[in-house]
Amino acid sequence: MSVLRLGTRRSQLAMTQSGHVADALRALGHEVELVEIVTEGDTNRAPLTQMGGTGVFAAALREALLRGEVDLAVHSLKDLPAADHPGLLIAAMPPREDPRDALVARDGLTLGELPAGATIGTGSPRRVAALAALGLGFEIRPLRGNVDSRLARVSDGELDAVVLASAGLRRIDRADRITEAIDPLQMLPAPGQGALAVEVRADDAATIEIVSAIDDSDTRAAVTAERAVLRGLQAGCSAPVGALAEVVEDVDGSLEISLRAFVGAPDGSTDLRRSITGPIADAEQLGLCLADVLLDDGARRIIADAQERPDRQRPPGASATGGPADRTTDIDAMEREK
Template sequence: MSAVTGARTLRVGTRASRLATTQSQHVADLITRELGEPTALVEVTTEGDTNRAPLAQIGGTGVFVGALREALLRGDVDVAVHSLKDLPTAPADGIALAAVPPREDPRDAVVARDGLTLGELPAGSRVGTGSPRRAAQLAALGLGLEVVAIRGNVDTRLRKVADGEVDAVVLARAGLARIGRVDEVTETLDPLQMLPAPGQGALAIECRADDEHLRALLASLQDRRARATVDAERAVLAALEAGCSAPVGALAEVAEGDDGDELWIRAVALAADGSVEIRRSASGDPSDAAGVGHRLAGEMLADGAAELMDNQ
């Protein structure tokens, strides 16, 4: 296929970590293979890469996104690739979410010493995570584990297990798969035990909103089912963020029903210590994915999720 944007090489902005560059190279290869466009990766340093304080103290997951978006708006890059769970739910001026390609397995995974599962770890074992959502759900399981706050890229976190600093870590299975370390997983967690972050396992491809030609090109990379699931999950998060600062997990799937595709979604909001949880599910039409998620969040707020904010 000949390049349809002319001779220019599309500059794909990425964070410099191994996982980020692997994900961005995957998208760059997809652009070249499916659209016939030459690409080149451009590394961009974000605050989340340089500031080692807990994410909640420096602005949450959005700290990984801002610098890439600024590079887009300056014209330093043409495309930005993010882990979709890192995107703030509020729209960004001048930025378009052009496509969500096919999604990896969204579940969380355990990498523990001696090949153990969570249930096999002795009480008092140290489990590392940087996620309040994971920490709350680990506490809710009632296994007597000590949750230890950690930061760092995937390789750094896995090394903490190998060095004995912690007995296990909980990570996104998708990230381990993308960097070729999924064989180290000792347990993939059932969503009944731990619901993933909204958008986990999916990638976001962004470009400038006023670049209509590129937006149209990138739109052809969209996976319809993946976009519906993440739109529903992010709608839950957006609605709960407005009235609840509690850790939130959500997972949607599109399944074939008697009358066509159906969207199913489960979500949970928890007290930080896991002592209280509001867990609900809903279904609806994938074409109204955001609406399904928003209505589910409304039910959760009405059922007490809003009160969890006062207990954080």
């Protein structure tokens, strides 16, 4: 086959991620050329919620793919809308990096050590909601820019801390800046966080066959369950929704999916957490089932309120104290059905 043209955003993180995919394909004997694509998310500094969510990072790559300018494109899976894109398919999900969120704080502090009133930067409504739900009195500040510019706001003393994806920091050799890998019990990651998607044209059988060789079945099962939650909730990838699925062994040694999900109000007034466990072969159905449980328990109202009233997403300097009203505790969704 001729040289594979791999479309990538030109940011340091995107180029590094695409480089990992290119190297994996080269190791199988294929020649790969990186083709840089500029996306709206790279050039527009407005909040992601005003641009239509994190899907803005994927749009230009997908257009280039459909036009035949590239043969495959690499995305951060958490940046992709949950619905499939006409004419395209995800041919591979390579092994996942650490899916957790990471705190980078001054003086090596953890979330529990930061004082009330500490300023934390994030551009994610999900992280805003999760931080508010902790009820620790943090002040949330909006945050955009590349990884190093975000880290600089802590180094320069402008912020006490920022929250970023552990995977991104590790991929560009910034893991030493992490002061705490945040426990998913405190902050569930975005669906698909830490995973990559290698997307190709649905009618390009030759490239599909080549790319599928780097697919990781455990990663695909986990991400399928997480994205099914997002799709079942009919929520965009910038909604205050977290989900994490893990492939584990049950008592008889067979593999199953353990899936947890979170929907939270940006002001911390509602912290809805649910979980489910089931066969790995039913990953998508488990995600849809868990979404139904969340919807039955009030998720639709929370998501609609957060998306229709962005003013509720705390302005700079406002306190994220959380609140006891409508606070719920984690249950097992399967137990609910018994």
